[in-house]
Amino acid sequence: MSEVDDAIAAARASWARITEPGAAPSPQRTRTRRAPGHGMRRLKMIVAAALAIVVAAFVAGIVAPIGIMGAFLALVAIFVATATIAAWPAARDRPPPPAETLRKVDIKALPAQTERWLAAQRAQLPAPAQHLVDRIGERLDTLSPQLARVEPEGEAALEIRRLVGEQLPAFVGDYARVPEPLRRTERNGRTPDTALIDGLALIEREIAGMTERLAQGDLDSLQTRGRFLEMKYSGDAE
Template sequence: MSEVDDAIAAARASWSRISAAEGGAPVRRPVRRNQPLGRRLKRIVVADAAILLAALVVGMVMPLGIMGALFVMLLLVAATVLFAVWPPENAVAPPPDKLRTVDLKALPAQTGRWLDAQRPALPAPAQHLLDRIGDRLDTLSPQLGRVEPEGELAGEIRRLVGEQLPAFVTDYGRVPEPLRRVERNGRTPDGALVDGLSVIEREIAAMSSRLAQDDLDSLQTRGRYLETRYGGES
């Protein structure tokens, strides 16, 4: 877990303790607001770290000077502002039937936005799974640039991410709230939702691994070549 996640968890725990001390009714955590905030903070930290690392590498080759340091500071400010406001939180979530026709490269982001809009209606364990699915979609998104849009794998991704996932959450949303914790055939609708989202999260992770397989194989092969070619010349 990152320092950003630790900070967010600590803030939530503090809010819960304050509410309990005041004797008020349990307050539902504003997960939908905090979760996108956590993602924004992560993106800012990663971007700023990458800029500082690049500046360090350049500084080892040539002195940056005052102008170089000023340029790095401007880049840090620009990256922070950019990821603080992008993507906009008030962007309208697409309806689930539109997700079937979204461009493949944009599908993970559009589905993630739609899932965030459904968050308030879902139980806490399902909200936690939405966070994990969101992370999986963030990983999957840049990988889709090399996927043939009309290929078999693209069809599998579109069916799972653009059809099955939103349809499954929509089906749960149609169940009357008082019945969501009533057992039926050995399971409650809440339990069925969590189990189904777990399966979807694992399948998205498996798809991402399949897409990365060629790169992983290439990296391993190139590493063996470098060891064989240059390993004994030190």
């Protein structure tokens, strides 16, 4: 299969995840969550740091000869930078951000930060809610690239911040504070477990809807350009 075919298949899978709220996370999604490519990013950072040190040593050598001691210090600096970057904990290994800080996070980083916080709450939730947490994490991953073009103070960003950075953490936090024996006790016709599951399902659908609305312009442009190409080049062929 060519790279173009792979890209088309990936685009169709992403669109299916947005438009089919009941679809389960794909095996590829599960593998991505377990191995998000931290090793390659670390390697790139190590190479960049080593190049920066070599360039700095070269420039210093032009100004004044650094000698053997200077070259040795440059090697030590490369070793220290490599060890520091290699030992630095990955994002998934660092403590999740406190819920109260999510409302102040930069809008572009908000989905990833909220997903980290939500993943830390997963173990204390009932099994159906854990499945929904995974689904919400997938929705947040899909939403994240769309936010690169969103005005930080615009209405769309404020709506996303309210749901993802405020209401979602507050909702899960309210459930977490309910004593465990009371979570399956019916109150006003529903148990806290049921209320949690229904609320998370609603949030998951709303995040999918936000992603679709943000992508609507690109989808319309793609469709319009495709029709133009068909009219121009199919007509010429005929």
